[in-house]
Amino acid sequence: MRHVTRLRIGPIGFRIGSDWRGPIAALDDLYRDYPKPDVPDFNVHLFAARPWRRVFRPSVHIGGDFVIPDAAPLPLSMGLLAAEMGMNLQMALGQRRYLLLHASAVERDGKALLMTGVSGAGKSTLAALLMARGWRLMGDEFALVDPASGLIHGFPRLISLKNEALPVVEAALPDARFGEIMEGTPKGTLRHLVPNARAIAAMAEPAVPALILFPSFGFAAEEREVMPSEAFIRLTQASTNYVTLAERGFDALTRLVQGVPARAIDYPNTDTAIAQVERLWRELA
Amino acid sequence: MSHYRAAPPATLRIVPLDALTLIYHRASGITHIVDAPVPEILEALGDEILGVDALLARLSEQFDLPDADPMALAIRLDELVVAGLVERT
């Protein structure tokens, strides 16, 4: 892997190696304002299965310190996506210090709002729109809970925007930096959004968790309280490393669900969702 | 007849929530999400070894049991044996 780059996202450092220059160039461009780690926490490999596949129908296999065997490769045009997936994979399989929640997170006044749910629920889109409205983006995919302190640490990677969400966010953030549009990805049309300067500058600052939301897109507007028992179950499902953190993970999660209010919100469009979020924050956070 | 022993209380972190109880079992690293009568069974066993009938009597004494059915209790105990929270001796 001739081409290499390093970057730090929140508290986690990555080294990414690639058989092709393209994905590394894209990372260097979009992550150019991010710090670089001297010793990375994780390594990602973007490689060709056979030497001639570097050139003939180039197809990017994803590897690293932690791997899923027989994972499907991506075409070279989606090399940046492969790098992102590689980094996600290291976090999902290898993160041992922080409890990993599959959630987006934004911060205001030192307090964090967590939004968690299945793919398509709108975590990334809502996080991007809240960033446009002055919230500090902490992350769109992973929120890190420090078991020792209970604080939320951000993981502000490039925000992944898909399909219908794209034009909405592009309109809300006309001056933002975006990556290239990728069509035909496993998740449809996809484009990366670079977090703003404030998100990058503050990436090492944790926040106190103050509100947990479970959003669902495509329904009439509604809210209901989520009790700690339900929140606990749903958050363990949203965490890839709860089990490996053992008792520390148990402490962190029980403390979180017992101490932080949680609501499920259904929303038909993002304007409604934003209004719901702002109101619930005023009432509960 | 089988006798049963619960995991030593020192190995159990029990956190009652609203609708359910969480039990973190230190010896296994497993988090169990349980409902009545599991916490009651574990409390009634304490650190003793009891047979089904003796356990049923103790449960009736300590808690309000609508129908004291030894078969139902035996089934619950078997589930707890598979989960590792109770050992059959």
Added chain:
Amino acid sequence: MVRDARLLTDALRDPSSTAALDANGWTALLAMARAEQLIGTLAHRLDGLPMPEAARRILADARASAGQGRVAALWEAEMARRALAPLDMPVVLLKGTAFVAAGLSAGAGRQIGDLDILVPRERIGEAEAALLAAGWEWVKPDPYDDAYYRRSMHELPPLIHRERDRMIDVHHTILPLTARVTPDAAGLIADACPLAKGLAIPSPEGLVIHAAAHLIADGDLAGGLRNLWDIDCLVREYSEQDSDFCLSVYEEAHRHGLLPAVERAFRLTKKLYGTPVKSYENPVRVILQPRASDALYLRRLLARDGWGRQTRRITRFAFYLRGHWLRMPPLMLARHLWIKWRKGDRPVS
């Protein structure tokens, strides 16, 4: 700078040598350690030494992870014990779980995967039934692999627990039945050392011999650096109590037909880790003189780059073939590899 996994073996052998590493050196060391399943061990060896803050954090996490893995492994052993207790038969723990259950230095920081146990061959059917009744189920539904396992290998096809999602490998001997060497499994069980409550581990000699057998006679040397580190720890620890421990190992190994395997393992571990292995003239003659072929083994064992990826493709493929050749009669091997090829399994990428 051309690197191989000597970076890792030197760090384990002489932790203070890491003082000379720069950021790139630490990066490569950690990647290799992860790839060789030795990062927990490395964390234990380097504990307290000066290092970059990021390395300290990564190794602290590795140590915590190994600690949690230890709890999970001991629990699997306990649940297997509970399932097999009514059968009143010896259950001998093997490999990593044995090390941590007995508190041996080889268990410090060790990453443990599946539970491996050894039971008497004539009772393996009972053991199988008891485990299935207690919540374990088969992993491989493929009937070809199943038949291969039962007829030829030294274990049941792998079992996984329905609820806990953890695997158990039930062995009745320590090498495949079709291998050219047939150790005395009953002897291993008879000489086992009991731990509390119905579990046992092999005798000190048995632990070393099994590790050597696993490394040399069974495998294609994958995981070899860790296997040799286990042997280094065992030899050092037991030699402290008995200065002629190596002699006992040679005598025992000879009974099992595994003396060549032990000799090879000892020569390699001495080269890599400086293990204080001893040669003898009598009562047995074992002279540990380096052989030309040792260099090829070392080449295979150390085949990692600074990313932790495997290098030295041709050497690796040669050992892969060798691993199968040792396990199976030639005709069976051809048939086995042909079927695997047809199904799309390719040995080396």
